[in-house]
Amino acid sequence: MDYDLGIYLHIPFCRRKCNYCDFLSFVPSPETVTAYLEALKQEMALAAAAWPRLTSFPLPSVTSVYLGGGTPSLLSGEQLQDVLDGLRRHFGVAPGAEITVEANPGTVDAAWLAAAEAAGANRLSLGVQAFNDRLLGSMGRLHTAREARDAVSLARECGFSNVGIDLIYGLPGQSLADWRETLAEAVGLVPEHISCYGLEIHPGMPWGVLAARGEISLPDEDLWEEMFGFTDSFLTGCGYRHYEIANYCRPGRESRHNLRYWQRRDYLGFGLGAASMVGCRRWRNHEKLPAYLAALETGKLPVADGEEMTVAEVLAEVFILGLRLLNGLDLERAAREFPEADWPRVRQTIARLEAVGLVERCGPVLRLSRRAWPVANEVFAEFLG
Amino acid sequence: MDQRFIRNFCIIAHIDHGKSTLADRLLQHTGAISEREMVNQVLDQMDLERERGITIKMQAVRLEYQYPEDELVYQLNLIDTPGHVDFSYEVSRSLAACEGALLVVDAVQGIEAQTLANAYLAIENDLEIIPVINKIDLPGAQPDQVKEELEKALGLDMERTVLTSAKLGWGTPEVLAAIVKYVPPPRGNVREPLRALIFDSYYDSYRGAIPYIRVVDGEIQAGTIIKIMATGKSYEVDEVGIFAPARRTVPRLSAGEVGYLAASIREVKDIRVGDTITVVDKPAAGPLPGYRPVRPMVFCGLYPADGGDFDALRTALDKLQLNDASLVYEPETSKALGFGFRCGFLGLLHQEIVQERLEREYHLELISTAPNVAYRVTRTDGQVVMVDNPAQWPPPGQIAMVEEPVVKATIISPTAYIGNLMDLTAQKRGRFLQMDYLSPERVLLEYILPLGEIIFAFFDQLKSRSRGYASFDYEVAGYEEADMGRLDILLNGEMVDALSTIVHRDKAYQVGRQLVTRLREVIPRQLFEVVIQAAVGHKVIAREAVKPLRKNVLEKCYGGDVTRKKKLLEKQKEGKKRLKAVGNVEIPQEAFLAVLQPSGGQGR
Ligand SMILES: Nc1nc2c(ncn2[C@@H]2O[C@H](COP(=O)(O)OP(=O)(O)O)[C@@H](O)[C@H]2O)c(=O)[nH]1
Ligand code: SF4
Numbered sequence: 001m002d003y004d005l006g007i008y009l010h011i012p013f014c015r016r017k018c019n020y021c022d023f024l025s026f027v028p029s030p031e032t033v034t035a036y037l038e039a040l041k042q043e044m045a046l047a048a049a050a051w052p053r054l055t056s057f058p059l060p061s062v063t064s065v066y067l068g069g070g071t072p073s074l075l076s077g078e079q080l081q082d083v084l085d086g087l088r089r090h091f092g093v094a095p096g097a098e099i100t101v102e103a104n105p106g107t108v109d110a111a112w113l114a115a116a117e118a119a120g121a122n123r124l125s126l127g128v129q130a131f132n133d134r135l136l137g138s139m140g141r142l143h144t145a146r147e148a149r150d151a152v153s154l155a156r157e158c159g160f161s162n163v164g165i166d167l168i169y170g171l172p173g174q175s176l177a178d179w180r181e182t183l184a185e186a187v188g189l190v191p192e193h194i195s196c197y198g199l200e201i202h203p204g205m206p207w208g209v210l211a212a213r214g215e216i217s218l219p220d221e222d223l224w225e226e227m228f229g230f231t232d233s234f235l236t237g238c239g240y241r242h243y244e245i246a247n248y249c250r251p252g253r254e255s256r257h258n259l260r261y262w263q264r265r266d267y268l269g270f271g272l273g274a275a276s277m278v279g280c281r282r283w284r285n286h287e288k289l290p291a292y293l294a295a296l297e298t299g300k301l302p303v304a305d306g307e308e309m310t311v312a313e314v315l316a317e318v319f320i321l322g323l324r325l326l327n328g329l330d331l332e333r334a335a336r337e338f339p340e341a342d343w344p345r346v347r348q349t350i351a352r353l354e355a356v357g358l359v360e361r362c363g364p365v366l367r368l369s370r371r372a373w374p375v376a377n378e379v380f381a382e383f384l385g
Numbered sequence: 386m387d388q389r390f391i392r393n394f395c396i397i398a399h400i401d402h403g404k405s406t407l408a409d410r411l412l413q414h415t416g417a418i419s420e421r422e423m424v425n426q427v428l429d430q431m432d433l434e435r436e437r438g439i440t441i442k443m444q445a446v447r448l449e450y451q452y453p454e455d456e457l458v459y460q461l462n463l464i465d466t467p468g469h470v471d472f473s474y475e476v477s478r479s480l481a482a483c484e485g486a487l488l489v490v491d492a493v494q495g496i497e498a499q500t501l502a503n504a505y506l507a508i509e510n511d512l513e514i515i516p517v518i519n520k521i522d523l524p525g526a527q528p529d530q531v532k533e534e535l536e537k538a539l540g541l542d543m544e545r546t547v548l549t550s551a552k553l554g555w556g557t558p559e560v561l562a563a564i565v566k567y568v569p570p571p572r573g574n575v576r577e578p579l580r581a582l583i584f585d586s587y588y589d590s591y592r593g594a595i596p597y598i599r600v601v602d603g604e605i606q607a608g609t610i611i612k613i614m615a616t617g618k619s620y621e622v623d624e625v626g627i628f629a630p631a632r633r634t635v636p637r638l639s640a641g642e643v644g645y646l647a648a649s650i651r652e653v654k655d656i657r658v659g660d661t662i663t664v665v666d667k668p669a670a671g672p673l674p675g676y677r678p679v680r681p682m683v684f685c686g687l688y689p690a691d692g693g694d695f696d697a698l699r700t701a702l703d704k705l706q707l708n709d710a711s712l713v714y715e716p717e718t719s720k721a722l723g724f725g726f727r728c729g730f731l732g733l734l735h736q737e738i739v740q741e742r743l744e745r746e747y748h749l750e751l752i753s754t755a756p757n758v759a760y761r762v763t764r765t766d767g768q769v770v771m772v773d774n775p776a777q778w779p780p781p782g783q784i785a786m787v788e789e790p791v792v793k794a795t796i797i798s799p800t801a802y803i804g805n806l807m808d809l810t811a812q813k814r815g816r817f818l819q820m821d822y823l824s825p826e827r828v829l830l831e832y833i834l835p836l837g838e839i840i841f842a843f844f845d846q847l848k849s850r851s852r853g854y855a856s857f858d859y860e861v862a863g864y865e866e867a868d869m870g871r872l873d874i875l876l877n878g879e880m881v882d883a884l885s886t887i888v889h890r891d892k893a894y895q896v897g898r899q900l901v902t903r904l905r906e907v908i909p910r911q912l913f914e915v916v917i918q919a920a921v922g923h924k925v926i927a928r929e930a931v932k933p934l935r936k937n938v939l940e941k942c943y944g945g946d947v948t949r950k951k952k953l954l955e956k957q958k959e960g961k962k963r964l965k966a967v968g969n970v971e972i973p974q975e976a977f978l979a980v981l982q983p984s985g986g987q988g989r
Contacts, residue, residue: 008944068944198938221910225935245938261945275946282948307948317947320954356912377937378912381958384951 003057004094006064006260007087009040010271011072012289015107019140020168022202024273024287025070032289036272037079039296041086043270046301048090054278060266061094062087064257066102067121073103077115084119093120098256100125100164105151106143113158123162123255124155125193131185132178135171140206145185152189162253164193169227171199172207172216179227180234187238192253196231197246198224228374245324245373262321264314280309312385315341319383323359324376328367349382386460388641392568393599395464395479395512397503398489399496399856403519406551407489407560408446408463414557415448415461417630444585445482445597445643446630452565453558459565462643464584464599470502470858471732474679475585477506478659481675482584482599482643485513485568487560488541492518492526492548495827496534497856498795504539515545515563522550534823571601571641578669579603579611581638581662586653588708592623594650597643598662601673604639605646610665614672616655619665620648653710679711681729682790682861683736683756683840684773686717686883687743688725690750690963690974695724701747702726705739712739717774721883721967722752722977727774730756733840752965754883755980758837761788761864775885778871781922788864790836793818796847797829798855805850806830813838814867814889833862837887872897874904875918875925879968884980890921897927903979908972910934915970 013033014025028036051059065087067080075083080101087093100123101116116124130136131145148165155163165186169179186194201218202208210216219227232242240248244262247255260267268276273287283306286292295302309317315338322329335343350366353359358372358379372379398404412418448461466479480486486507490496507514516535518528532543547563549556573580581598588594598605605611605625612619626634627644638644650656658679661672689698699716706712713729730736736756743749759773763786772778794815798806803820810817810832818831839859847857872893874884888896897919904917908931915931937957939950964971 010944066944198936200939221935222932228936261947267945269944273944273946275944275948277945277947284946284948317951320951321947358912373938375912375934375937377939377954377957378934381954381961384954384958 003060004063004265005060005091006066006257006265006267007062007091008257008267008269008271008274009065009067009072009083009087010269010274011067011069011075012036012272013069013074014071015074015142016140019138019206020199020201022200022205023070033075033079035293036289037075037083039293039302040083040271042296043302044086044090046296046299047268047270050301054281059091061092061097063094063097064260064267065093065097065099066257067100068102070102071104071107071127072101073107073112073116077112077119080116080121081119084121088120098123098162100255100257102127103151104141104143105148108151108154110154110158113155113160117159122160123164124160125164125166125195125255126151126155126191128165128186129168130171130174130178131182132174135174135178138173139168139171149185149189152191162193163191164195164249164255165189165191166195166197168197168199169231170219170224172211172218174219176223176226176230180230183231183234187235187240193247193249193255194235194240195247196235198228225374232373242326244326245376259325262325264317264321280311280314282307282309311338311341314338315346316383316385319346320380323366323368323379326367326373328362328365330364331361331366332364346383353379353382386639386642388571388573390457391460391462391571391641392485392564393462393464393483393571393641393643394485394487394564394568395466395483396487396489397466397476397480397500397507399491399494399499399503402489402491402494402497402500403549403551404489407487407517407519407549408465410549410551410554410557411448411461411463411561412446412630414554414561415450417446417448444630445628445645447627447643448629450561450565452562454562454565460642461561461564464643466503469732469734470499470860471682471730471735473502473506473860474677474731475658476503477510478582478584478675480506480510480512481659481673482582483510483512483568484571485515485564487517487564488514488535489517489519489551490531490535492520492528492531493523495527495531496538496797496823498797498858499856501538501795501797501829502858502860504541508539513567513569514539514541515547515560515567516541516543517547517549517556517560519549519551521548522553522555530824534827538821538823538829573600573602573640575602575604575640577602577640578667579605579609579662579664580669580673581605582673583656583658583660583662585658586656586710588653589647592647592649594653594656594707595645595647596650596656596662597645598638599643600638600640602640602669603664604637605662605664606637611646611648611662612665612668613656614661614663614669615657615676616660618655620650623647623649652707654706657710679731681711681713681731681759681773682836683730683732683758685728685730685736685756686719686722686725686754686774687714687728687740688719688722688752688754688883690752692723694749697747698726698743698749698751701743701749702728704747705742709739711735717776719754719776719883721881721965721972722754725752729773752883752974752977754977755886756840757887758790758835758840760790760869760887762786763788772887775871775887776882778885778887781870787867787869789867789869791833791862791865792836792839792859793862794832794834794839794857794859795829796832796855796857797823797827798851800826800828802851802855803828803830806847806855809846809850810834813843814891833865834859835865835867835889836861870921872900873920874900875916875920876908876967876970876972877913877916878918879970881967881972883977886980888921893921894926897921900980901927901929904972904976905929905931907975907979908970911971913969 012025013028099121101121102125104127128148201211235248266278275284283303285302286304292302360369396404444465446463450459464479466476547559580601583596585597609622624647625638659676663669714726717727759771763769765785815832815834821829868890872888874881901917917929918925919927
């Protein structure tokens with residue numbers, strides 16, 4: 001495989017916080033946005049310069065870029081252009097690289113989409129979440145189902161041929177019928193990619209607090225599993241490929257950038273709290289804006305912490321991440337890549353999981369069995385040291 | 386000291402009627418402690434005791450008191466008694482060390498079950514009783530009615546009654562005067578060979594086991610070679626002393642006096658409460674009456690939550706036993722819980738105290754199995770065995786007869802709750818003995834109850850069915866035949882030894898039902914369905930199932946932040962380590978506690 005690199009850029013701004021959200025994002029002042037973007041460009045320059053200290057390989061070309069958030073679509077067309085130009089100034093972005101921008105319905109218009117296209121974005125990921133205004137309202141989203149539909153058609157009109165939609169199920173007060181409707185609407189828009197995430201409740205967030213007080217009722221495990229199962233059969237039936245536990249796509253339209261995470265291929269993350277991985281090293285940026293800005297002001301990379309993994313730890317990741325892909329992972333290749341790992345032990349783990357029907361083998365390929373999908377953590381945990 | 390100027394007394398009372406407060410007043414009034422030193426309730430020493438407001442270890446304090454009538458100084462020895470039925474043998478021994486007792490009764494509450502139980506013990510030990518009606522400062526105080534109750538229930542001489550408010554210090558001088566006046570002086574003989582009663586002991590890490598003694602005849606001093614009559618072991622006395630309330634050495638303790646001795650005795654087991662100390666060269670003809678070894682009444686398995694702590698648990702138990710001769714234990718193994726100890730206790734409170742001390746002082750995390758009593762099982766071959774462990778219950782075919790320990794229970798309650806309480810005692814397989822009206826509003830009920838039935842949550846149920854008004858006490862009353870059997874719990878067909886209990890056959894169905902229901906609530910969903918069954922012999926009497934796990938997946942792997950995901954997975958895995966595996970089923974520690982709360986209610 002050619003040696004290449006992915007880049008993640010974090011834009012931590014939102015118009016307001018959604019009730020379930022625990023992503024790193026906040027409502028910024030205009031000055032904060034300007035200062036942040038300057039810092040982001042500075043970080044890219046520093047990181048490119050620091051690369052030779054990281055590895056002996058020359059700086060590889062970038063084949064996937066992902067602008068995530070937060071709400072990157074809160075940036076103006078010029079700001080977006082500026083950030084991507086900054087990236088291209090310091091890194092070689094390969095022709096045909098996948099460049100994804102996340103956007104929220106209600107924040108995008110034709111002009112912005114055209115500007116994004118012009119800046120180089122060729123994939124749009126829309127945070128739709130639900131086609132149901134009652135549920136959108138209760139989630140604290142700032143857009144309607146109508147605006148989501150409009151955003152998709154506008155994107156098409158502006159030349160985006162690769163559009164993804166993010167959806168959430170397992171919402172308080174959401175029935176299986178509600179979810180079915182949302183899926184049907186999504187399919188009706190013919191996106192290239194659909195991500196379906198089960199809602200996760202986080203203690204500190206508004207919904208976490210309400211859930212702890214018993215003031216919202218979440219679907220029980222059984223309904224959750226029914227929704228998960230329905231998603232699989234419905235979307236597969238509509239011609240989507242279920243390629244990762246939570247991700248579906250038209251053939252050939254996997255998110256190349258996200259595949260990178262699961263296949264453990266190198267990436268650098270820039271921006272607040274962004275995570276990077278190169279080889280057996282992982283690190284993460286400061287999550288507090290002042291610390292992030294202060295580091296860059298003094299010409300330092302804003303790294304907060306990191307780890308240097310042992311072979312066993314890396315191999316554990318190979319399984320934990322690789323098995324999320326429903327095609328599974330190639331054991332023979334893993335054995336070639338990590339010959340020094342404790343394979344007898346790994347094989348024992350695999351045999352144990354196979355015996356209880358959680359994984360299956362198909363030639364050199366190891367993959368989750370269908371029944372393991374909704375309980376995949378039970379499998380992943382087994383590979384941890 | 387001339388015995389004419391010695392008075393040995395104790396204070397007996399139902400819990401919360403003011404025993405400790407009154408003791409503090411007596412200490413203060415006689416100058417044994419100053420106002421400033423007065424940390425509340427000096428006699429209750431251990432933290433645990435203070436928190437629970439109960440006295441589990443007694444002590445003796447010497448007070449110097451100038452009697453106004455003759456202006457002479459008297460030596461008053463206040464011997465504290467443990468307040469709980471678990472320690473009733475110790476209570477009886479400390480009463481045996483006295484000639485008189487202050488019977489403290491709350492002027493609002495009136496007499497309660499422990500008032501009676503303690504008073505009976507005092508009467509058995511021929512003590513002069515001085516009724517003290519306390520809390521007369523309270524608006525609801527009814528001293529006259531309390532007097533009537535006392536007269537009626539105990540036939541006491543109410544002439545001597547002192548009315549007090551221990552809180553405000555009212556009546557303290559009168560109490561002291563009454564002690565000198567009504568409690569007879571000791572009548573031992575200093576010239577007879579030494580006989581001293583051990584009524585308590587404690588363990589000092591520097592000086593070994595220290596007995597508290599009441600010298601009955603003769604005298605004892607440093608250098609005396611003593612002999613413990615039950616064991617025959619002898620020791621040279623290093624030191625004798627008293628508490629006033631601080632420890633103080635004295636040249637000697639002679640007939641009638643109370644104090645401690647130090648003699649490099651290794652273990653408290655060597656100086657059992659109730660035993661007699663004499664001298665080697667001129668021993669007494671026989672021991673003082675009343676000694677008997679204490680037998681554990683309640684048993685359970687104690688296991689370290691972390692299997693690696695087994696040795697630490699053994700060490701901790703060894704250390705506790707240095708101080709507590711009534712604690713017994715032996716190693717046992719359970720398929721579900723690994724290596725642990727089968728422990729015997731005087732009662733439930735004793736068990737709780739031991740367990741709490743292990744957890745608090747030795748930082749051990751423990752899993753305990755449901756407590757049970759010891760059954761006397763006659764086998765078909767005629768052999769009689771004591772079974773204190775469900776795991777050792779003989780197969781049904783080999784059992785000819787089972788007898789269970791029973792107690793004589795005294796319940797005092799307002800009449801309004803009689804129906805509720807009779808219903809409760811019926812559920813507990815109680816046998817009614819009699820009912821007495823203490824006053825038109827209050828009754829005394831007597832029952833024979835199986836001990837095994839009252840070691841579970843009985844006290845709470847009694848309180849809740851009487852809105853907290855009923856009080857309860859009991860004394861051991863032998864063995865009675867009962868139709869008992871072992872109830873087993875099976876998870877996916879595999880028996881969980883640590884969850885087996887002995888139940889009466891009439892209740893097996895009900896208990897089995899409750900158990901499987903509770904277990905279904907506490908066993909987390911697993912990859913497979915978990916079938917929970919309760920069985921007696923080979924017959925399944927109740928069944929529940931835990932549906933398989935259907936959701937455990939982390940969603941978004943956002944921006945490639947894999948480290949965080951791994952942390953979450955690690956946390957899950959860590960949590961799993963705390964589960965105990967039984968076959969292919971993993972059960973949390975709460976499952977074992979579930980058995981302790983069969984009614985789904987809260988424990989003590
Ligand atoms: N009002 C009032 N309260 C008292 C009196 N004597 C004790 N108390 C309170 O009753 C409670 C129980 O007293 P305590 O001496 O601990 O009882 P013990 O359990 O018998 O030792 C405490 O809160 C005391 O403060 C009294 O004479 N009057
Ligand atoms: S838009 Fe996305 S990042 Fe922003 S608050 Fe909502 S869920 Fe969080």
